[in-house]
Amino acid sequence: MHQMTIAELAKGLQKGQFSSEELTRAYLQRIKQFDAELNSYITVVEEQAIAQAKAADQRLAKGDAVALTGIPLAQKDIFCTNGVKTSCASKMLDNFIAPYDATVIERFNQAGAVMLGKTNMDEFAMGSSNETSFYGPVKNPWNIETVPGGSSGGSAAAVAARLAAAATGTDTGGSIRQPAALCGITGIKPTYGRVSRYGMIAFASSLDQAGVMTQTAEDAAIMLGAMAGFDERDSTCLDKAVPDYTATLNHDLKGLKIGLPKEYFAEGLDNGVATVLEAAIEEYKKLGAEVVEISLPNSALSVPAYYVVAPAECSSNLSRFDGVRFGYRCEDPNDLEDLYKRSRGEGFGPEVKRRIMIGTYALSAGYYDAYYLKAQKIRRLISDDFKQAFKNVDVIMAPTAPTTAFRIGEKTDDPITMYLSDINTIAVNLAGLPGMSVPAGFSQALPVGLQIIGNYFDEARLLNVAHKYQQITDWHKQIPAAYK
Amino acid sequence: MEWETVIGLEIHTQLATKSKIFSGAATAYGAEPNTQACAVDLGLPGVLPVLNREVVTMAAKFGLAIGAKVAPLSVFARKNYFYPDLPKGYQISQYELPIVEHGTLEIELEDGTTKIIGVTRAHLEEDAGKSLHEDFHGMTGIDLNRAGTPLLEIVSEPDMRSAKEAVAYMKKMHSLVTYLGISDGNMQEGSFRCDANVSVRPKGQKEFGTRTELKNINSFRFVERAINFEVERQIDVLESGGKIIQETRLYDADKDETRSMRSKEEAMDYRYFPDPDLLPVAISEKQLAEVRNTLPELPDAKRQRFMADYGLSRDDAGQLTADRMTADYFETVAGKCGDAKLAANWVNTSLAGALNKDGKAISASPVSADMLGGMLLRIKDNTISGKLAKEIFEAMWQGEGDADTIIDKKGLRQITDTGAIETVLDEIIAANPQQVEQLKAGKDKLMGFFVGQVMKQTGGKANPGQVNELLKKKLGL
Numbered sequence: 001m002h003q004m005t006i007a008e009l010a011k012g013l014q015k016g017q018f019s020s021e022e023l024t025r026a027y028l029q030r031i032k033q034f035d036a037e038l039n040s041y042i043t044v045v046e047e048q049a050i051a052q053a054k055a056a057d058q059r060l061a062k063g064d065a066v067a068l069t070g071i072p073l074a075q076k077d078i079f080c081t082n083g084v085k086t087s088c089a090s091k092m093l094d095n096f097i098a099p100y101d102a103t104v105i106e107r108f109n110q111a112g113a114v115m116l117g118k119t120n121m122d123e124f125a126m127g128s129s130n131e132t133s134f135y136g137p138v139k140n141p142w143n144i145e146t147v148p149g150g151s152s153g154g155s156a157a158a159v160a161a162r163l164a165a166a167a168t169g170t171d172t173g174g175s176i177r178q179p180a181a182l183c184g185i186t187g188i189k190p191t192y193g194r195v196s197r198y199g200m201i202a203f204a205s206s207l208d209q210a211g212v213m214t215q216t217a218e219d220a221a222i223m224l225g226a227m228a229g230f231d232e233r234d235s236t237c238l239d240k241a242v243p244d245y246t247a248t249l250n251h252d253l254k255g256l257k258i259g260l261p262k263e264y265f266a267e268g269l270d271n272g273v274a275t276v277l278e279a280a281i282e283e284y285k286k287l288g289a290e291v292v293e294i295s296l297p298n299s300a301l302s303v304p305a306y307y308v309v310a311p312a313e314c315s316s317n318l319s320r321f322d323g324v325r326f327g328y329r330c331e332d333p334n335d336l337e338d339l340y341k342r343s344r345g346e347g348f349g350p351e352v353k354r355r356i357m358i359g360t361y362a363l364s365a366g367y368y369d370a371y372y373l374k375a376q377k378i379r380r381l382i383s384d385d386f387k388q389a390f391k392n393v394d395v396i397m398a399p400t401a402p403t404t405a406f407r408i409g410e411k412t413d414d415p416i417t418m419y420l421s422d423i424n425t426i427a428v429n430l431a432g433l434p435g436m437s438v439p440a441g442f443s444q445a446l447p448v449g450l451q452i453i454g455n456y457f458d459e460a461r462l463l464n465v466a467h468k469y470q471q472i473t474d475w476h477k478q479i480p481a482a483y484k
Numbered sequence: 485m486e487w488e489t490v491i492g493l494e495i496h497t498q499l500a501t502k503s504k505i506f507s508g509a510a511t512a513y514g515a516e517p518n519t520q521a522c523a524v525d526l527g528l529p530g531v532l533p534v535l536n537r538e539v540v541t542m543a544a545k546f547g548l549a550i551g552a553k554v555a556p557l558s559v560f561a562r563k564n565y566f567y568p569d570l571p572k573g574y575q576i577s578q579y580e581l582p583i584v585e586h587g588t589l590e591i592e593l594e595d596g597t598t599k600i601i602g603v604t605r606a607h608l609e610e611d612a613g614k615s616l617h618e619d620f621h622g623m624t625g626i627d628l629n630r631a632g633t634p635l636l637e638i639v640s641e642p643d644m645r646s647a648k649e650a651v652a653y654m655k656k657m658h659s660l661v662t663y664l665g666i667s668d669g670n671m672q673e674g675s676f677r678c679d680a681n682v683s684v685r686p687k688g689q690k691e692f693g694t695r696t697e698l699k700n701i702n703s704f705r706f707v708e709r710a711i712n713f714e715v716e717r718q719i720d721v722l723e724s725g726g727k728i729i730q731e732t733r734l735y736d737a738d739k740d741e742t743r744s745m746r747s748k749e750e751a752m753d754y755r756y757f758p759d760p761d762l763l764p765v766a767i768s769e770k771q772l773a774e775v776r777n778t779l780p781e782l783p784d785a786k787r788q789r790f791m792a793d794y795g796l797s798r799d800d801a802g803q804l805t806a807d808r809m810t811a812d813y814f815e816t817v818a819g820k821c822g823d824a825k826l827a828a829n830w831v832n833t834s835l836a837g838a839l840n841k842d843g844k845a846i847s848a849s850p851v852s853a854d855m856l857g858g859m860l861l862r863i864k865d866n867t868i869s870g871k872l873a874k875e876i877f878e879a880m881w882q883g884e885g886d887a888d889t890i891i892d893k894k895g896l897r898q899i900t901d902t903g904a905i906e907t908v909l910d911e912i913i914a915a916n917p918q919q920v921e922q923l924k925a926g927k928d929k930l931m932g933f934f935v936g937q938v939m940k941q942t943g944g945k946a947n948p949g950q951v952n953e954l955l956k957k958k959l960g961l
Contacts, residue, residue, distance in 0.1 A: 080530045199530040206760035319573020320527040363755035
């Protein structure tokens with residue numbers, strides 16, 4: 001059963017070939033069997049999952065099930081889940097039991113989906129390798145000596161190893177797409193404002209967006225349809241109807257105009273990755289697409305701009321973790337200042353502290369104009385580049401990451417090199433556009449992802465473009481040998 | 485040397501919304517600690533603010549009322565600092581683009597002249613919670629009920645030149661926000677409080693002196709005392725060759741002094757930046773026009789109308805229109821009794837005195853406008869005398885019912901039966917032959933003696949005018 005997609009599982013459940021409880025128990029069993037090594041889950045909620053599965057079975061029996069009813073999912077540990085530990089992979093929230101559900105969780109609950117547990121991630125979603133987690137690194141199922149990417153590394157590994165039918169992720173600078181690419185699965189980060197951020201612990205509010213990590217584009221369409229849409233509790237969430245993403249999956253791609261930004265195919269791109277990309281583009285030509293070279297001239301500025309904006313926002317967003325109301329508090333504080341200094345000093349890991357310091361600096365009087373304001377201007381230039389490009393093309397394609405999965409520990413001592421692993425994904429967040437990563441092949445036995453970038457609210461087209469490709473290729477069906 | 489004082493005020497007024505500025509929790513004052521704080525107010529991980537549009541309307545009303553520019557687009561910013569009663573570690577406020585800019589307020593000085601005070605800006609922000617330092621055995625308790633309460637911070641130009649002007653400005657502003665119905669103006673509950681920026685300079689000098697900021701003054705009396713103390717302190721420092729340090733000072737009402745809280749060097753860097761969780765606040769021309777239509781009659785206009793329509797003096801009209809509740813109260817009383825001057829007199833003296841004595845707001849007056857109007861009607865129709873009215877008012881104040889009930893219960897109805905008064909008068913004339921002679925001889929002052937005696941005998945129920953006439957008739961005067 002674990003090799004089946006959500007679309008296939010839903011049919012099986014609705015035809016009564018197996019029950020949600022059986023399916024859920026099967027996944028729980030696989031988690032027990034494999035996750036000690038992979039470390040993709042922080043929390044597994046066995047009892048709750050089985051109770052949800054039983055409820056789903058009743059709903060299925062009554063005939064009022066939807067596509068996700070009874071489907072076992074994993075939720076990134078950044079989403080608040082009522083009554084369940086929500087840690088954001090930080091010591092700071094190791095003791096935090098959320099008293100409410102995030103909107104995303106609420107919507108999956110309404111659909112009758114089963115939550116198996118909460119997945120591992122980089123601490124507060126800050127990282128590109130899942131090595132900053134308080135709960136230890138996640139291993140890439142394709143090679144356990146390599147990283148799964150980050151920050152949604154736990155979700156990516158869990159889906160790749162089939163320890164959940166699908167998972168949620170969040171993407172601030174590539175945190176869905178990059179791990180999806182490194183783990184050989186499908187991931188989509190929708191347009192900023194498409195999915196509610198309520199209950200999703202903030203890293204950089206103007207960039208954070210929830211999305212999904214699945215085996216196929218079709219599954220992503222089902223998942224995204226369930227979680228997207230207006231939420232009055234998030235002022236940045238747009239009141240715009242959600243189309244049925246599954247309805248347009250099979251639209252013909254004849255005449256589709258694909259733009260290939262030359263800046264994304266320049267130096268620094270791994271040869272193996274380049275070769276896979278070329279082959280993928282050929283497949284699209286077979287499907288009738290036209291390919292043109294385009295330019296996104298300000299691409300090189302995206303990493304520096306991002307590493308001002310994101311830390312600036314995070315330095316403020318993470319101020320609430322002060323040891324006063326919830327989360328970690330140091331022992332026996334002498335006074336208020338001691339309480340703050342030690343609670344935060346002991347509760348946050350080094351990468352989080354680094355970003356809080358960068359952000360605090362960037363917002364300080366006398367530096368604000370030179371850093372924060374300038375970064376915002378660059379952000380506008382980057383958006384304008386995309387606007388210009390989308391006048392001539394329907395989608396943009398590029399490698400999701402410049403390399404395949406790197407070895408655990410390889411980049412931990414060099415934050416700049418680590419930051420550069422997001423070089424291909426960050427601009428999309430700065431512009432607020434939707435982006436996807438689709439498995440497109442392998443380089444030296446490690447998966448390579450094809451990134452597809454769309455215009456604002458053009459998720460349906462992205463999913464259609466990805467789905468058609470998955471109809472003529474089988475990269476997305478590959479499962480690492482040890483987890484078949 | 486002669487010194488000139490320069491004062492600017494920052495007034496924080498709590499907006500009278502039912503729910504908080506960024507959450508659905510109630511704003512009512514005085515609830516048990518932390519019972520009016522929801523997940524958003526607690527700053528739990530993952531929560532997001534959602535703007536209560538009502539505050540935008542209120543701020544726009546204020547802007548229009550002071551002739552200011554109401555920004556078509558204003559932006560919420562985060563003011564970052566750590567404090568235990570500030571749950572998110574930042575306060576959502578407005579910084580570079582406030583909702584209201586460039587207004588004016590006219591104040592009246594003691595000599596009757598007026599002065600225009602500039603209002604630099606007014607911006608929306610959320611209040612913090614409260615730290616409770618007592619009852620926790622050396623620790624601090626946090627009450628977040630107030631966290632997220634909407635505030636409008638009104639910043640004046642440094643246009644005031646004395647503590648008296650500052651008080652006049654503060655009173656006028658208080659009157660305005662209560663008129664507009666955007667704040668209850670309750671100063672005991674902290675709904676209206678101010679910080680004062682104070683400096684002095686040699687008279688004739690153009691440049692401002694170094695200023696200090698006096699924090700959190702919550703009464704008209706204290707603002708005057710705090711400024712006067714601070715002005716004297718600054719002059720003392722300067723005259724003895726010292727320098728004023730730019731700093732924040734706290735006014736201690738008990739000791740009547742200001743003392744240093746922190747200097748400019750220790751001033752915090754709030755690292756303001758636009759709040760990415762909130763969209764810019766847009767107000768269209770159409771929305772602004774709608775707000776304009778809902779503007780009530782403002783104090784100055786009302787005062788003019790009271791003078792013109794009711795024939796009241798400038799002072800009486802000024803006192804009645806100082807706050808909207810009093811003005812409304814007066815108009816109800818005047819309407820009911822049909823005598824505006826009588827109504828003004830009672831509202832400005834007896835009622836104001838009683839409220840002041842019991843420390844009550846007019847909204848909590850035990851004697852309603854209808855009750856007072858009803859009583860004045862009984863004066864007008866000669867049922868009671870003005871003297872008895874005082875007694876009846878006191879009884880109404882004590883909760884003994886309305887005027888008619890008290891008049892009947894206590895048998896205070898004025899005696900208008902001539903026969904009854906004549907009987908009493910005859911007895912008094914008989915008992916005081918000496919006074920009668922003197923009165924007849926032209927000692928008119930003794931009229932009062934006789935009237936007084938009659939009033940005494942009748943328990944004040946006789947009509948003094950009637951007694952006068954009867955007495956004259958009887959003695960052939």
